[in-house]
Amino acid sequence: MTQAAITSANHGASIPDIDAIGSEQESIETWRQRCKIKKEDQIRLVKLAHMRYQHPDLDQINTFLLDFGMVVTKRTEDQIWYRGYGDDQYVYYVQKGPKKFLGGTFAVETYQDLEKAAQLDTASSIQELADAPGGGFMVSLTDPEGFPMNLMFGQSPASKGEFPEKIVINYENEKPRARRFQRFEPGPAAVHKLGHYGICTQQFDTLVEFYTSTFNLIPTDFLYVEEEGKKRNVALFAHIDRGEDFVDHHSFFMTTNATSHVHHCSFEVHDFDTQALGHQWLAQKKYQSVWGVGRHILGSQIFDYWWDTTGNMIEHYADGDLVNHKTPIGYGPAGDESLAVWGPEVPAWFLQ
Numbered sequence: 001m002t003q004a005a006i007t008s009a010n011h012g013a014s015i016p017d018i019d020a021i022g023s024e025q026e027s028i029e030t031w032r033q034r035c036k037i038k039k040e041d042q043i044r045l046v047k048l049a050h051m052r053y054q055h056p057d058l059d060q061i062n063t064f065l066l067d068f069g070m071v072v073t074k075r076t077e078d079q080i081w082y083r084g085y086g087d088d089q090y091v092y093y094v095q096k097g098p099k100k101f102l103g104g105t106f107a108v109e110t111y112q113d114l115e116k117a118a119q120l121d122t123a124s125s126i127q128e129l130a131d132a133p134g135g136g137f138m139v140s141l142t143d144p145e146g147f148p149m150n151l152m153f154g155q156s157p158a159s160k161g162e163f164p165e166k167i168v169i170n171y172e173n174e175k176p177r178a179r180r181f182q183r184f185e186p187g188p189a190a191v192h193k194l195g196h197y198g199i200c201t202q203q204f205d206t207l208v209e210f211y212t213s214t215f216n217l218i219p220t221d222f223l224y225v226e227e228e229g230k231k232r233n234v235a236l237f238a239h240i241d242r243g244e245d246f247v248d249h250h251s252f253f254m255t256t257n258a259t260s261h262v263h264h265c266s267f268e269v270h271d272f273d274t275q276a277l278g279h280q281w282l283a284q285k286k287y288q289s290v291w292g293v294g295r296h297i298l299g300s301q302i303f304d305y306w307w308d309t310t311g312n313m314i315e316h317y318a319d320g321d322l323v324n325h326k327t328p329i330g331y332g333p334a335g336d337e338s339l340a341v342w343g344p345e346v347p348a349w350f351l352q
Contacts, residue, residue: 017321017323017327017328018327018328021221021327021328021330022330022332024330024331024332025328025329025330025331026328026329026331027328027329028218028241028325028327028328028329031218031219031329035209035212035213037212037213038213039216041213042213042214042215042216043108043113043116043117043151043214043215043216044108044109044110044113044215044216045106045107045108045109045151045215045216045217045240046106046107046108046109046240046242047106047107047240047247047251048104048105048106048107048194048195048196048197048240048251048252049088049091049105049106049107049152049155049194050088050090050091050092050093050104050105050194051091051092051093051103051104051105051194051197051265052093052094052095052102052103052104052105052148052150053092053093053094053095053100053101053102053310053312054094054095054096054097054098054099054100054101054102055094055095055096055097055099055309055310056096056097056098056099056310057309057310058078058080058094058096060309060310061094061308061309061310062075062080062094063309064287064308064309065082065092065094065308066188067188067281067282067285067287068188068189068191068267068278068282068306068308068314068316069084069188069189069190069191069267069269069278069316070082070083070084070091070092070191070267071083071084073089073090073133073158074090074132074133076131077096078095078096078097079093079094079095079096079131080093080094081093081132081133082094083133083158084161084190084191084192084193084194084267084268085160085161085162085163085190085191085192086158086160086161086192086193087157087158087159087160088157088158088193088194089132089133089134089155089156089157089158090132090133090134091191091193091194091267092194093105093132099310099311099312101147101148101261101262101312102148102150103140103147103148103149103150104149104150104194104197104252104265105138105149105150105151105152106149106150106151106152106215106240106251107151107152107153107155108151108152108153109153110153111137111153111154113151113153114126114137114138114139114151114153117139117141117151118139120141120214122141122142122143123139123140123141124139124140124141125139126138126139127139127140129152129155132155133158134155134156134157134158135154135155135156136152136153136154136155136156137152137153137154138150138151138152138153139151143207143210143211144203144206144207144210145201145202145203145206145207145260146260147199147201147207147260147262163270164190164270164271164274166271167182167271167273168180184273184277186277186280186281187277187281188278188281188282189269189270189274189275189277189278189279189281189316190269190270190274191267191268191269191316192267192268192269192270193267193268194265194266194267194268195248195251195266195267195268195301195317195320196248196250196251196252196253196265196266197252197253197262197263197264197265197266198252198253198254198255198262198263198264198265199253199254199255199260199261199262199263200254200255200256200257200259200260200261200262200263200351200352201254201255201256201257201260202256202257202258202259202260203260204233204234204236204254204255204256205233207254208233208236208254211238211252212238216240216241216242217238217239217240217241217251217252218238218239218240218241218325218329219236219237219238219329220237220238220239220249220250220298220299220323220327220329220330221235221236221237221250221298221329221330221331221332222235222236222237222329222330222331222332223235223236223255223298223331223332223333223334223338224331224332224333224334225333225334226333231331233331234255234256234334235253235254235255235256235334236253236254236255237249237250237253237298237299238250238251238252238253239251239323241325242324243324243325244324244325244326245324246322246323246324247322247323247324248299248320248321248322248323249298249299249300249301249320249321249322249323250298250299255351257351257352258352262312263313263351264305264312264313264314264315265312265313265314265315266301266303266314266315266316266317267314267315267316267317268316268317268318268320269316269317269318270318271318271319272302272318272319274318275293275302275304275316275317275318276293278304278316279292279293279304279316282306287306287307287308287309288306288307289304289305289306289307290305290306290307290313290347290350291303291304291305291343291344291346291347291350292304292305292315292316292343292344293343294340294341294342294343294344295340295341295342295343296339296340296341297338297339297340297341298330298332298338299320299321300319300320300321301317301318301319301320301321302317302318302319303315303316303317303340303343304316304317305350
């Protein structure tokens with residue numbers, strides 16, 4: 001066999017963020033200075049807490065979300081709140097009505113952050129969430145393109161549910177699982193928490209400026225296209241700036257598109273087996289798969305996208321990256337090859 005015919009075997013490794021990002025990177029502080037971001041003016045987000053949607057058929061979407069792995073924590077005639085097994089009172093809220101995206105909801109640091117938000121041109125007054133599990137207060141607003149988002153403070157935490165067991169894995173040279181067999185129960189992939197959501201926008205640069213200056217959202221990665229020798233950013237993955245604390249690779253993302261619409265929301269599950277069994281469960285129930293199972297490059301998540309019964313895209317994910325203020329901002333070329341390292345072929349319409 002000639003040297004040219006030898007092919008290296010695939011391999012995986014967990015490597016430092018600076019090395020993984022590559023040569024096109026920028027420190028957060030340099031980016032902040034270049035974009036004239038003033039931290040003292042920002043509304044301080046803590047985490048992404050829950051999604052809000054309007055659905056025309058509550059019974060139909062309820063069946064789907066139970067099969068997706070959520071649990072009803074409260075239901076009225078025209079509203080339902082769903083939780084996972086984390087400490088969020090609920091991770092998904094639905095109200096009855098024509099199909100409508102009502103925005104992601106972020107918890108903020110203080111009541112004063114709500115007061116600051118209420119002064120924005122498109123914001124509501126501060127509303128008490130008297131009927132919602134855990135209570136609290138909320139301000140709803142729209143961004144410059146009209147996408148809704150919500151800010152919440154004062155919700156009491158829920159008690160955590162039971163966490164799934166961490167299974168033991170045998171490797172070729174390390175086999176701790178002796179006389180213990182792997183067995184699994186089929187069923188939905190139980191949701192832990194809300195991880196992120198994303199939008200498709202016609203006003204990419206305007207929205208990047210709005211979200212990163214108004215809130216403590218920091219770019220984790222930009223994707224770009226090259227036009228006439230110049231690079232134009234067309235996608236953003238952003239995380240919540242919590243300083244030294246580690247946070248998810250992204251809580252919010254957006255991509256340039258000819259039409260403006262919500263893209264998907266994403267919920268964390270326990271591990272790969274949980275996710276694969278959840279995929280099998282949804283397939284057996286005859287729901288429509290979008291894309292998955294596979295592993296992303298940016299964020300590293302194992303992903304699995306589905307259509308809900310109203311036509312919204314929703315995702316399970318496991319094993320996502322964590323970042324903090326020391327993680328540089330990455331820049332890379334946009335394209336299907338940037339979306340996944342393994343998995344089914346990317347559907348042509350996935351980012352349309």
